[in-house]
Amino acid sequence: MATSPENESVGTVVVAGLANLAIAVAKLVAGIVSHSAAMLSEAVHSLADTVTEVLLFTALRRGAKPADARHPFGYGKESYVWAFIAALFTFVAGAGFSITHGVNTIRTGEHSGNYLIAYLVLAASFVAEGISFRRAVRQVRSSSREWRTTPRRFLRHTSDTTVKAVFLEDAAALTGILLAALGVGLSQLTGDETWDGVASILIGVLLLFVAATLAHSNVSLLVGRAVPRRIHEEIHDEIAALPSVERVSTLLTMQLGPSDVLVAAKVDFTDTATGAEIESAADLAERRLRDRYPNIAYVFLDPTRGAV
Structure with a gap:
C-alpha cells in the first residue's frame, strides 16, 4: 500500500526530531568538555531543530483536522501558523545564541579544552543528520515526481512547508557541523580561538537564512497563495476543454493547506448550453481536475455571460 503524503511527512518530521534530540545532547556534552563556542552553538542549533520538529509535528496534526461548521474549508492554514512559529524559534533561539556566543568568544579568546571529543561527536552527528537528510531528500524527490517538476522547483513552490523545513x-x-569542525580545527592548529568564534557566527548566519526563508514561505501561504503558474495554466486548459465551454473568463486558485487546493472560475458557456449540460460540465471538471491533481479539494464554476 502506498504511503500518503501526510503520513510520509509525519515520518520525516519524527525521524528528524529524534535524531536532533540525540545529537543536541551529545553536542552539549562535547561543548561543555571542550569549551568550544562552535560546539555549543551546534548544540543549541540541534536543540532548536528539535523544538522546531515538535512544532512541525503539531502543524501536521492540527492542519489535518477535518472541516466543520465553523471552518468549512478545514484547518489546513493552521499548519502554516505553527510552521511560522517554528521559523521564529529558529531565528531567536538558534541564530541569536550562535551569533552572540561567537562574538563573546572572539572578544574573550577562551581556550578550548578537549578537542578529541568534539571531533568524535561532530562525526557521529554528521552521520545521524545524514540519515535524516536522506529521508527528506527521498520525500522531496518522490513528491516532485508526483507534481511532474524538479526537486528544486518543488521546494520553491511546495505548500507542504514541513517537508521544506x-x-x-x-x-x-x-553545513553547520562542517563549519564547527573547521572552526575547532583551525583553533587547535593556530591556538587562536577567533576561528571558533567565527564558526559560531557563521552557524548563526546560516540559521538566520533558513529561518527567514521558512518565515517568508509560511507568511505567503497564510495570506493565500495561488498554485504555481504552470499548474494554474494546466487547470485553465482543462476547464476550457470541457464540452459547451466557450472560454474561461477568470480563474482563481488558493492553497488552503499542505494538501488542499481551492479552484474557482468564471466560465462562459455556449449560448445553447442547457442547465443540465452546465451541471454535467461542472461535474466533469471536478472529476478531471481531481484525477490530475489529487490535492484539489474544491472546484467551483460560475457560469458567466460574455466578457468579464
Missing part, C-alpha cells in the same frame, strides 16, 4: 534544517545542520 526539514530539508532546509537538515541541510543547514550538515
